[in-house]
Amino acid sequence: GQSLEQPSEVTAVEGAIVQINCTYQTSGFYGLSWYQQHDGGAPTFLSYNALDGLEETGRFSSFLSRSDSYGYLLLQELQMKDSASYFCAVLYNTDKLIFGTGTRLQVFP
Amino acid sequence: KAGVTQTPRYLIKTRGQQVTLSCSPISGHRSVSWYQQTPGQGLQFLFEYFSETQRNKGNFPGRFSGRQFSNSRSEMNVSTLELGDSALYLCASSYTVTGGASGANVLTFGAGSRLTVL
Numbered sequence: 001g002q003s004l005e006q007p008s009e010v011t012a013v014e015g016a017i018v019q020i021n022c023t024y025q026t027s028g029f030y031g032l033s034w035y036q037q038h039d040g041g042a043p044t045f046l047s048y049n050a051l052d053g054l055e056e057t058g059r060f061s062s063f064l065s066r067s068d069s070y071g072y073l074l075l076q077e078l079q080m081k082d083s084a085s086y087f088c089a090v091l092y093n094t095d096k097l098i099f100g101t102g103t104r105l106q107v108f109p
Numbered sequence: 110k111a112g113v114t115q116t117p118r119y120l121i122k123t124r125g126q127q128v129t130l131s132c133s134p135i136s137g138h139r140s141v142s143w144y145q146q147t148p149g150q151g152l153q154f155l156f157e158y159f160s161e162t163q164r165n166k167g168n169f170p171g172r173f174s175g176r177q178f179s180n181s182r183s184e185m186n187v188s189t190l191e192l193g194d195s196a197l198y199l200c201a202s203s204y205t206v207t208g209g210a211s212g213a214n215v216l217t218f219g220a221g222s223r224l225t226v227l
Contacts, residue, residue, distance in 0.1 A: 008149075035216075042113075042199065042218040043152070087151060096165055097216075099144070101151035 002026045004100035006088055011106045012078050020073045020103045022088030030091040032064050032071045037102070038084045046073070046086075075105070083107045111136065113202050113219035121225045127188040130222045134181050134202030140164075141183040142216065143175060146197040155198075158183055190226045197221045 004024045012018040022032065031050035035043040049055055049064035049071060061074040075082055085102040092098070114133040122128050134141050143155040154167035158177035175185040181202075187194055201216035 033215075042220050043201075043216075044218070045215045048215070089152075095157075097142075098154065099152040101149060 002090065002092060002098045004088055004090060004098060006086075006100045006103045008101070009104045009106070011108065013108050014078055014080060016078050017074065017076045018078060018105065020075075020086050020088075020105065022071045022073075022100055024069050024071075024088075024090050024100075026069075026090050026092045026098070028093035028096075029066065029069075030094060032062070033089040033091065033097075034062055034073045035087045035089060035099075036084050037087065041084075043087060078107050080107050080109065113200055113217055115198075115200050115219035115222050117222055118220065119223045119225075121227060122190050123227050124190055124192060126190050127186060128190060128224060129184055129186045130198055130200075130224075132183045132185075132200030132202075132219060134183070134200075135217055138202035138204050138217070139181050140203045141177055141181065142201045142203075143183070143185050144199045144201065145169075146199055146221070147195075152199065155185065187224075192226050195224060195226045197223050 006022045033048045034046040036046050037043040047062040049062050052066055054061055054063045059076045064071040083106055085104050087099050087102045089097055089099045116131045140159045142157040144152040146152050156163055156175050157165040161177045172188045177183045199218050199221045201218045203216050
């Protein structure tokens with residue numbers, strides 16, 4: 001079957017850097033996505049990696065290593081508004097998507 | 110442009126009842142997916158529709174069903190409700206099927222329908 005693992009919770013202070021890891025076991029892997037969800041809100045798309053390496057979008061970066069079945073989301077210059085849940089999601093077999101259970105990030109002043 | 114609209118936003122039902130949830134995707138989006146979200150379980154995939162056809166289905170019992178109309182609007186139905194069906198039900202739309210030729214699978218989610226079963 002398909003499975004993803006990510007930490008349930010991460011804490012950090014404003015201005016810091018935090019890394020949220022995601023390991024997966026899937027066949028027919030296509031790519032890894034990240035979504036952000038604030039409490040009471042809808043998940044919103046952050047990034048997608050299909051190839052190995054780092055993709056940078058402003059303060060957020062996402063990394064993928066296909067050989068290690070591993071990826072991470074890197075958040076820099078943390079702000080209070082970054083407090084949210086972050087979900088990794090694997091696209092496999094062309095058109096199937098499975099989400100991880102989410103990592104709750106708490107940013108403290 | 111308008112986002113993904115889900116109705117109703119909140120509803121309370123009792124065990125044994127049935128419920129129908131509605132989702133209007135972003136204009137031009139033809140793929141609609143449904144997810145169940147419960148604390149600690151992440152987003153569990155229910156099903157995906159594209160051009161009125163169910164393309165993928167998750168591991169949920171037959172009590173969970175859905176359909177898509179010609180205007181891409183979608184409904185999901187849960188019959189014989191159980192306490193464990195209490196959850197946030199999220200609908201997401203995308204321009205193509207999940208993934209597709211473009212590779213990137215950007216889903217736009219609605220705010221969800223929060224179902225409480227008593």
